[in-house]
Structure formats: C-alpha cells, structure tokens
Amino acid sequence: MPASILEAHNLVKKYGDLVAVNDVSFAIEEGEIFGLLGPNGAGKSTTISMLSGLLPPTAGKAIIAGLDVVRETAKVKQIIGVAPQELALYPTLTGRENVRFFGELYGLRGKALIERVDEVLGYVGMLERANDRVQTYSGGMKRRINLAAALVNHPRLLFLDEPTVGVDPQSRNHIFESVERLNREQGVSILYTTHYMEEAERLCHRVGIIDRGRLIALNTPRRLIESLGGGVIQLGLPGADESVRSAVAALPAVRAASFLAPEGAGLPEADQTSATGGQGKAILKIEALHSNEALLQVLHYCNEAQLQILSLDLLEPNLETVFLNLTGKSLRD
Amino acid sequence: MNALQQIWTVMRKEIKVAAEFRGQWLNVFFTPLAFIAVMGMTFGDGGAPTAAVYLVNEDEGRLGRQIVSALRNEPTLDLEILSGRSEADRLVGEGRRMAAIVIPSGLSEAVLTEQGGAIEVIVDPAQEQSAGVVLGQVQAATAPMLIDAEVERGVRTAFNTAPETFGFETTDLKALGVDLETVERFLTAAIQGVVSSQVQDAIDDPLVRIELKPASDVALRQAPTIFDYLTPGYSVFFAFFLMGLMAEIIYEERVGGALRRIFTLPIGKTSFLLGKMLPYALIAMLQIIVVFSVSSLLFNFDLGDAPLAFALLVVATGLTVGGLSILVAVLIRSEGQANSIPSLLAVVLAAVSGALFPSIQLPALAQLTPHYWAIQGFLTITALGGGLTDVALHLCVLLTVAVTTFAVAVWRFQPT
Ligand SMILES: Nc1ncnc2c1ncn2[C@@H]1O[C@H](COP(=O)(O)OP(=O)(O)O)[C@@H](O)[C@H]1O
Ligand SMILES: [Mg+2]
Numbered sequence: 001m002p003a004s005i006l007e008a009h010n011l012v013k014k015y016g017d018l019v020a021v022n023d024v025s026f027a028i029e030e031g032e033i034f035g036l037l038g039p040n041g042a043g044k045s046t047t048i049s050m051l052s053g054l055l056p057p058t059a060g061k062a063i064i065a066g067l068d069v070v071r072e073t074a075k076v077k078q079i080i081g082v083a084p085q086e087l088a089l090y091p092t093l094t095g096r097e098n099v100r101f102f103g104e105l106y107g108l109r110g111k112a113l114i115e116r117v118d119e120v121l122g123y124v125g126m127l128e129r130a131n132d133r134v135q136t137y138s139g140g141m142k143r144r145i146n147l148a149a150a151l152v153n154h155p156r157l158l159f160l161d162e163p164t165v166g167v168d169p170q171s172r173n174h175i176f177e178s179v180e181r182l183n184r185e186q187g188v189s190i191l192y193t194t195h196y197m198e199e200a201e202r203l204c205h206r207v208g209i210i211d212r213g214r215l216i217a218l219n220t221p222r223r224l225i226e227s228l229g230g231g232v233i234q235l236g237l238p239g240a241d242e243s244v245r246s247a248v249a250a251l252p253a254v255r256a257a258s259f260l261a262p263e264g265a266g267l268p269e270a271d272q273t274s275a276t277g278g279q280g281k282a283i284l285k286i287e288a289l290h291s292n293e294a295l296l297q298v299l300h301y302c303n304e305a306q307l308q309i310l311s312l313d314l315l316e317p318n319l320e321t322v323f324l325n326l327t328g329k330s331l332r333d
Numbered sequence: 334m335n336a337l338q339q340i341w342t343v344m345r346k347e348i349k350v351a352a353e354f355r356g357q358w359l360n361v362f363f364t365p366l367a368f369i370a371v372m373g374m375t376f377g378d379g380g381a382p383t384a385a386v387y388l389v390n391e392d393e394g395r396l397g398r399q400i401v402s403a404l405r406n407e408p409t410l411d412l413e414i415l416s417g418r419s420e421a422d423r424l425v426g427e428g429r430r431m432a433a434i435v436i437p438s439g440l441s442e443a444v445l446t447e448q449g450g451a452i453e454v455i456v457d458p459a460q461e462q463s464a465g466v467v468l469g470q471v472q473a474a475t476a477p478m479l480i481d482a483e484v485e486r487g488v489r490t491a492f493n494t495a496p497e498t499f500g501f502e503t504t505d506l507k508a509l510g511v512d513l514e515t516v517e518r519f520l521t522a523a524i525q526g527v528v529s530s531q532v533q534d535a536i537d538d539p540l541v542r543i544e545l546k547p548a549s550d551v552a553l554r555q556a557p558t559i560f561d562y563l564t565p566g567y568s569v570f571f572a573f574f575l576m577g578l579m580a581e582i583i584y585e586e587r588v589g590g591a592l593r594r595i596f597t598l599p600i601g602k603t604s605f606l607l608g609k610m611l612p613y614a615l616i617a618m619l620q621i622i623v624v625f626s627v628s629s630l631l632f633n634f635d636l637g638d639a640p641l642a643f644a645l646l647v648v649a650t651g652l653t654v655g656g657l658s659i660l661v662a663v664l665i666r667s668e669g670q671a672n673s674i675p676s677l678l679a680v681v682l683a684a685v686s687g688a689l690f691p692s693i694q695l696p697a698l699a700q701l702t703p704h705y706w707a708i709q710g711f712l713t714i715t716a717l718g719g720g721l722t723d724v725a726l727h728l729c730v731l732l733t734v735a736v737t738t739f740a741v742a743v744w745r746f747q748p749t
Binding site: 049052053054055074077078080082083085086087088089091092097101102104105106107109149153159 | 335338339342343346349350353588589590591593594595596597598599600748749
C-alpha cells in the first residue's frame, strides 16, 4: 500500500457561528490526483487554506509528507505548491516577472532561477507571451501562469483550487494536459478542487464530494457512479403526496424515492413539508435498481393511479447525479 | 540571509507595482513644492508666523514702558496685556497662550544696580520648543533699549563712585554755570554713541538678562522664516500620502489572492511587511531631501549646519511614514476604506500637527502626531541652529513611533 503524502484528520474551521469545514478527514496517496468536488461555498478553498498552512484549523490536524502542517509549517511550505482560486498574480508585471517573484521567494537565485522560470513557463505553454503584462492575457493564459507559479519550487504535492474557472476551452485542455503530465511524468501528487463534475471524472483517481463543509462521499469516480445503482429518475407531479411516494418506493425495481426540495429553497432539510404546501409542481426523485424496469413500473403505476405526469427525466449516471442523489441539489446554481 | 533576500525580493516587486501609479508620485514629490511656493508668497518672504503671548508690566519706571511699546511694535508677536503675573502664569499653564513675558516690578531701578535685572518669559512646558522663538523675538525687540539702560547704568555708576575720575570739580562746574546733572546727561549721550558700535557684544553678554523659565538650551541663531515651517510641514504632509498608495496595493493583493499565495510560500510576516514598508520609507526620505533641496535653492531657505542630525532626522521621519502607513494599510479591509481612510488620516494628522498652517502656537494635541516631531526637529536644525543633542528627543520619538507602528502592523496583519 503506497504511503500517504497528505492526511487530513477531522479538520474543522469555524467563522463565528458558520462552520465552513466540518470534521473532514481523507488521505491522498503519493502520486494520486485527488478531487474535491462540491458547489460554491462548500468549503473547498477553506480546506486547502488549512492544508497549505495558511489558515490554522479550529480543530483537527493535517500531516503532509509526515510533517505536521501547523507545527512544521516552514518545511511543509517548501514541498507544496498552491495555485489559488483567485488569480494570485500582479497584473502590471509580466508573466515572467510574476513567476520569477515567487521563485525568488522560494530562495532560487541566479542561473537556477532563470532556468526554472523558463522551464515552468514552457510547461504551461506560455513562453511566447511571457514578457507581456499579465493584464493583457486572456483568462486562460492567466490561469496557466497561475499554475506555472505554483510549480516553480518542484512541489511534491500540488494544490489546484478551481484552476479552470473563467477559462476558454483551449486553455482548459492545456491545463488538463499539464496536470496529467505532471502527475504521470513527475509523480506529483495533486489535490484538485472543482465544481465541474466532468473535470473530476476525467482527471481524478479518487473524488471526495463535499457539501456545506462535510465530506459526504469518497471513492473513485467509477465506484461513486456505480453507487447510483440502476440510475435516477425524476418525476414531475402536480403535488407532493406521501402516499404516492411510498407506493413508488415499494415498486420492485425502485430502491428509494423522495421528494426534492422545491426550486429556490436552498436547504434540503426544508424538505417534503415545504414541497407539500406549495401548489406548484413537485419532483419525485426515484433511485432505481434497474432503470429500464423501474421506468416501466413507475409509468405503469402512474397510469393505474391516474396521476398526471408533468415531466420525466432519466438522469445520466455521472457525478452530477451522484451529488444530486446525495444532497438533493445540483452542483451548479 | 534567506530572509534578507526575501525582503529584497518583496521590495523590488513593490517598487515595480507602485511605479505604475504616476499620479501618486506627482502628488508626493511636486505638490508639496507647489504648496510651499504659494504659501510662501501669500505669507510673505521672511515673515515668521506670529506667536500669541501675554505681556505683564509690573515695572513702573521708564524702561518698563519702553519695553512694552517696543514689543507692541514687534509684528511677529500677538500681545495680550494682563495686569498680574499670577493670572498670566495660570493661563499659560492652561495652555491658552504659549508664553507670557513678565517685566518684573523695579526693573528700571534694578538695571542700574550691580546685579542688573531680568525680563521673565513664562512658558508652557509642553511648548518649550516654540518658546525659543518667543525668546528670540523678545531679545530682538528689546535689545536697543536694554543697551541704552546699560550705558546709563555705566555712566551713573561711574559718577556715583568717583565723579573726580572725569576731572570735574563741582565748584568748577558751578563757575561755568552748568550743573552736574546736565554734564551727566551730555556724557551719557556721548558715550551711548561710542557704545552703539559694541551693541553686538552687549547682546552676546548682556547685563540685563532675558530669562526663560523653564530654560530652553536651544540658542536662537536667527528668526525662523516662513519656509522653516512650510518646508518640513508640507514635505511630511505629502509624504504621508504614500499611505493611500500602500493601502491600495495591499488591498489589491488581498482581494486578488496574491497575499494568500505568498503565505503558502515559506516567508514570514515580518520579512514580507518589511519588504513592503521599506520602499516607501526610502521614497519618503528621498522626497524630504528633494523638497528641502528645492526649497533651499528657490527660497534661500537655510538648511542649518548639522548634516548628521539632519540626515538622521530624514531617516527617522521616513521610517515613521513607512511604519504608520503600513499599519493603516494592513488594517484596511475594503475598497471604500482604502480610498478614504488614508487620505483623511493624512489631512487630519497634518492639520492637527500644524503642518498645514504655520503657527508657533499649537494645541498640545499636536504632539501626538509624528508630523509635529518631524517638523519641530527640522525647525530646530534649520532655524535654531540646533545639533544632534537638540534633536535627540525628536529622533527618539520618531523612531519609537516607527518601531511601534510596524510591530503592531506585523501583529495585526492577516493575509487571509
Ligand atoms: N474569511 C471568512 N470569513 C467568514 N466566512 C468565510 C470566510 N472564508 C470563507 N467563508 C465561508 O466559508 C464557507 C466555505 O467557503 P469556501 O471554502 O471558500 O468554499 P468553496 O471554496 O468551496 O467555494 C462559505 O460559506 C464562505 O462564505
Ligand atoms: Mg473556493
């Protein structure tokens, strides 16, 4: 079993009453690309801040390469690289000056610095434009410089916080390829956060799903999707009727059925009761053991019960559906 | 070593980023000169600002009256006549006016005695610096009549002790039809003419003293000109506008995420803030040197002759500008604050400190501003001929402010 490069033990971060990160534990193995998938405000950036020694945790601890992040921060900082979610660059300096600045802060000097700066700029495909000011770059080019700056110290563990936000498709692909090459050719371990499920599915060996500060699932993308069983069906009905729900849940090809929170009500806890009271459409989420059979049985039941079907969705088995199944919400607002 | 290199790296980055803000540089370097020129012309070249003081005349003799009228003709003194010394003492103690000039009773007679007499200047201890200026003005205004008094005393003493040394016999004079008193008056006038060439000596070593209580050991070299106030005042005032620039850049680093990234690197808060603060401290020093040099060239403003003390004061002032500014910059949390607080603070501090409108009389509150200590320090060197020991207190206060504000900035700084 490969050694863990990072271990997070019961991390908690509170801002007053708000619990931004709530008892999060996971480990990243050496050479692994680990994804944290969750919507905005889930606590991804806060987790990275605690893991990279920027923010002291309210409780819990983090170990990187055997070093305690809080007690041995200086050593930890030498072996990690962080590309923050914000474009942490100086817009009036050139791409090269930016990367050079961070290289110098790591203690690189002279020839070693010049070579390494060129190397990472080449790695992200930004050598040509390196001497232009960052403010003249496209969003994607800025993201690539942001990544280059995180690589300048040869990190063993790389934190990439939503590295593709505001990026054109071409740069996006370039970033994906850079991330994959770094991992494959140099064995860099990567913690990759995103709210795009396609990215997590494509890049990550394992994905942790995070919502409202809690890690609610953790597995390979394939296993997470398999956990959906036979798929998810969403049925639009004129009202949320408990007898309908229990009848559907009792169908042989159905594993579970529940009403989704109505549109606009953020909290899933504000669940069926609020959906029942409304006059509008209610969405019944049906987890199937086998989607074809479940679909037939559900349609049959509705027909028998003379229920009007307002809408019908068979959800693709992907991480988006996994998230929806776990939280009753969609990843993107 | 690594920390020093990191500081140097941050300094170079900061200068590159700050260099983009051209308008700010214009503001910091040229606006003070423009203000100094305009204010200098408005107030008139060489006109020292007026000092508001009380005057108490307890002397009933001629000398007392002469001194009062001489002081009244002194344009740089704004006099309020009081009848008693105790009232003056109380009001000065309350800080109402910066000093009281007291002509003690019997001065006219006392100056004719061996011991001589003294004019007293009661000063507010909190404004001792400025009191040196009043002392100079009293000296200047009263010098002629005090010399007269001295000559008179000399002649009288001579007559009273040994009239015969002049070779006159009372009987001879009677025969000539003149009395001793006329002779005495004639001789006094004659001798006064001779002595007037030695006026300067008498000022240097007067038999009639002007006493300052409590004494200030700053010797007045010349009356301060308007530029002794305007040059340090506006130089320091506009140097503090660097605060706004610092706040703006650090705010952008905060929202842009640069701060978050920098502190995922192995660099300490102290190194980082030193690297951010020092460029502005150096720029402030450069600005002071430029403003003083140009002011000295254009307005004939005398820089004094204590280059070491001057240089140390430039360094201490620059560091204070850096320290206080980085503290404010670090505490700012929104763009609105970044746009308003630093310039508001720069103006309020300058106004309280007396940097904006030259005045010898300042509220005690002024001493809470670093501007006050910088301005008074420079004034001590340029106008009062002071040296290192005379500005030691100013240097200490400024360096204490610089170190304290920087330490608080490091303590309160939150990169996230
Ligand atoms: N400095 C802070 N003070 C107060 N609340 C914060 C702070 N930083 C983040 N939060 C809150 O913590 C939660 C998690 O934020 P964040 O970690 O940025 O989420 P994500 O990166 O997943 O979008 C959000 O509700 C956010 O508003
Ligand atoms: Mg985030």
